[in-house]
Amino acid sequence: MKKEEAKWYEKASGKKQHKAENSAKFAAKNELKKQRKEEKTQKNDAKTEDKKTPQKKLNAENRRKNNFSQNKSSKTVPMFELKNIPEDSLEILKNFGKIIAETRNLSPKQQVLLPKQIKNLSHQLTDERNSRRLGYMNDASQLSAYISYFMWWNLIRLTRLFANFPKNAFKLKEEDVCLDLGSGPLTVPCALWLARPELRSKKLTFYVLDLSQGALSAGEEIFLSIAAKTLTEEQNPWKIVRVKGAIGTQIKQKPSLITCANVFNELAQTNEMPPDFLAKNYTNDILKYFDKETDSAQTVLLIEPGDPHSARLVSLMRDSFIRKNFMPLSPCPHIHVCPMAGRTSSNPGGKWCNFAFDTADAPEELLKFSKNANLQKERASLSYVLVSKEKIAKPEEKPSQNNSENLKLRVASDFIKLPELHKSAYYCCSEIGLVLAVDKTNVHPKNGDLLSVKRPKSLENADYDKKSGAVILEI
Numbered sequence: 001m002k003k004e005e006a007k008w009y010e011k012a013s014g015k016k017q018h019k020a021e022n023s024a025k026f027a028a029k030n031e032l033k034k035q036r037k038e039e040k041t042q043k044n045d046a047k048t049e050d051k052k053t054p055q056k057k058l059n060a061e062n063r064r065k066n067n068f069s070q071n072k073s074s075k076t077v078p079m080f081e082l083k084n085i086p087e088d089s090l091e092i093l094k095n096f097g098k099i100i101a102e103t104r105n106l107s108p109k110q111q112v113l114l115p116k117q118i119k120n121l122s123h124q125l126t127d128e129r130n131s132r133r134l135g136y137m138n139d140a141s142q143l144s145a146y147i148s149y150f151m152w153w154n155l156i157r158l159t160r161l162f163a164n165f166p167k168n169a170f171k172l173k174e175e176d177v178c179l180d181l182g183s184g185p186l187t188v189p190c191a192l193w194l195a196r197p198e199l200r201s202k203k204l205t206f207y208v209l210d211l212s213q214g215a216l217s218a219g220e221e222i223f224l225s226i227a228a229k230t231l232t233e234e235q236n237p238w239k240i241v242r243v244k245g246a247i248g249t250q251i252k253q254k255p256s257l258i259t260c261a262n263v264f265n266e267l268a269q270t271n272e273m274p275p276d277f278l279a280k281n282y283t284n285d286i287l288k289y290f291d292k293e294t295d296s297a298q299t300v301l302l303i304e305p306g307d308p309h310s311a312r313l314v315s316l317m318r319d320s321f322i323r324k325n326f327m328p329l330s331p332c333p334h335i336h337v338c339p340m341a342g343r344t345s346s347n348p349g350g351k352w353c354n355f356a357f358d359t360a361d362a363p364e365e366l367l368k369f370s371k372n373a374n375l376q377k378e379r380a381s382l383s384y385v386l387v388s389k390e391k392i393a394k395p396e397e398k399p400s401q402n403n404s405e406n407l408k409l410r411v412a413s414d415f416i417k418l419p420e421l422h423k424s425a426y427y428c429c430s431e432i433g434l435v436l437a438v439d440k441t442n443v444h445p446k447n448g449d450l451l452s453v454k455r456p457k458s459l460e461n462a463d464y465d466k467k468s469g470a471v472i473l474e475i
Contacts, residue, residue: 077164079331079448080357084163088230089194093159094363096152103221104144115373117145122375125150125266137184137212147185147218149373152366154187155194157380158261158303160357162195165330170196170257171297171388174203179255179289181247182263183208186219188301189238190226192259200227201235207251209243216242247285254291261303264317265310275309279316287324297390300326306354306381312342315353318385326387331355333408333450334431340412351427351434351468353412355448356381407455409435409475411445427470432459434470443475451475 078084085093092099106114121142137143170192172178180188189206192199210216220240227237243251247263264282271278290298302317304310315338318328328335331353342352356379359367370376409428416425421438426445428435437451445451453475456462463472 076443076445077450078446079164079355079450080160080446081164082160082361085159085195086163086197089159089197092194092226092229093155094365096155096363097148097365097369099222099225100148100152103218103225104147106144110141110144113141114145114148115369117141118149118373118375121145121150122373137210137215140214143185143212143215143218146215147222149369149375151185151187152363153370153377153380154261155191156359156362156366157382158188158191159195160380161303161382161384162191165196165386167198169329169386170199170301171299171390172199172202172204172257175205176202176256177205177207177253178257178259179207179209179251181209181258181260181286182266183210184212184215184219186216186223186240188259188261188303189240190219190223193223193226193230193238197230200230201232203236203239205239205241205253207241207243207253207255209245209247209249209251211244211246213242213244216244247282248288251289254294255289256296257299257301258286258289259301259303260286261301262305264302264313265304265307268309268313275313276316279313280320282313283317283320283324295390297388298326299386299388301384301386303382303384306356306383308343308352311340311352311354311383312344314383314385315341318387321385321387324389326389328385328387330386331384331410331412331429331448331450333410333429336431338429339434340427340429349468351412352383353429354381354383355412356414357447405455406452407432409437409451409453409473411437411447411449411451414447415439415444427468432456432471434468436465436468436470436472437475438472440474445475 082090121136124136137146178189180186183189186206186208189208208216208219220242223240224237231237241251243249247267264278267282268275268278286300300321302314304314318332318338322328322335332338338353340351340353343350359377359380362377362380367376407430409430411426411428413427416427416436418425418438424439424444426437426439428437428451437445437453439445443451453473456473459471464470465472
């Protein structure tokens with residue numbers, strides 16, 4: 001081959017006495033040969049690739065044929081993406097222990113006793129609930145324990161959640177009024193300030209209501225300390241109005257946003273009435289604060305721990321809000337009956353709606369402090385619902401209609417191994433009910449992610465999970 005190429009080279013570029021027309025002819029012939037050689041090489045490469053990846057081509061063809069394959073044009077919307085938290089807020093969360101030290105000013109002896117007090121308070125909030133007083137934060141030592149451990153972890157949870165809400169999720173305007181029920185040390189206002197920097201420049205008034213005046217005072221001091229570290233010259237901290245009292249205590253203005261975190265589960269623990277009865281009452285207690293005559297948006301954010309009882313209460317309150325013409329914005333990808341309504345007497349194995357993320361990237365000081373109190377956390381979880389009422393309410397992701405090509409799935413579990421398929425699957429919430437999403441194309445969604453898949457043409461021939469009754473779809 002090399003000798004033949006050399007001869008062609010000599011003929012194409014040889015002696016000066018060769019005529020120009022011969023040179024052109026030889027050059028054209030040489031070019032033709034090069035093209036044929038390249039075509040042959042490409043064919044050989046294609047054959048080699050076919051031998052190496054027949055399964056890949058087959059999988060690609062199957063995905064094109066599969067009615068449930070993922071819509072490539074749709075993006076996965078995360079629920080707990082750490083990168084969406086502002087840099088200045090991450091620094092504050094990392095060094096929140098210093099803010100606690102500055103505002104609480106604990107003596108060395110109090111600091112030594114703190115891990116034990118945190119442990120005791122943890123028991124009161126979990127397995128010794130009947131012995132806990134509703135106004136437990138009126139006790140100075142318990143308040144310090146709560147702020148040093150529980151508030152810090154709650155800020156980690158809430159900032160991750162709030163930072164990943166859509167841009168106008170809270171629908172707040174200049175001069176709007178907000179109300180935080182059961183505010184304690186102002187955990188929600190602090191988390192909102194940290195997670196949503198676009199709200200810092202708005203003139204907002206935050207009414208914070210709690211049974212403990214001491215908790216509200218400590219919380220305002222913490223909030224102002226956080227605000228001072230993040231304010232620009234043109235900004236001022238939100239106006240904080242402290243109100244001591246139980247839920248139902250009147251305030252002077254009508255709010256546009258009502259928040260309540262880790263409140264109603266504590267109230268329900270000491271109440272013997274059925275959960276559905278309590279959910280209706282709690283919903284009515286919240287709605288009484290709104291102006292019934294306004295056309296402006298009215299938004300409620302309800303957050304509770306990610307345990308079965310709390311999640312059941314959140315689901316029931318979601319239903320009550322819908323009956324009052326409120327639209328669920330998040331996490332729900334639909335407005336229909338909740339397919340993860342929790343455990344009931346008729347369905348003791350029912351799935352409950354909760355979301356979680358790994359705590360490996362939590363502040364090192366907090367992880368160390370948690371270890372010293374023997375209350376390590378590998379996962380941070382919560383249950384929540386964000387609802388809103390206005391003339392035109394738009395969900396976080398517009399609910400799919402029956403004629404829509406795509407179906408929204410909210411991932412509500414970690415991956416589940418399916419040994420028989422050598423694949424992973426995830427439980428998801430959707431408008432067609434509970435879904436077991438089989439990860440055929442290695443999407444690897446995270447807990448809380450919002451996915452878009454092609455809508456099944458029909459469920460008549462669909463497969464169902466024997467354990468949960470969920471529709472089996474592929475992503």
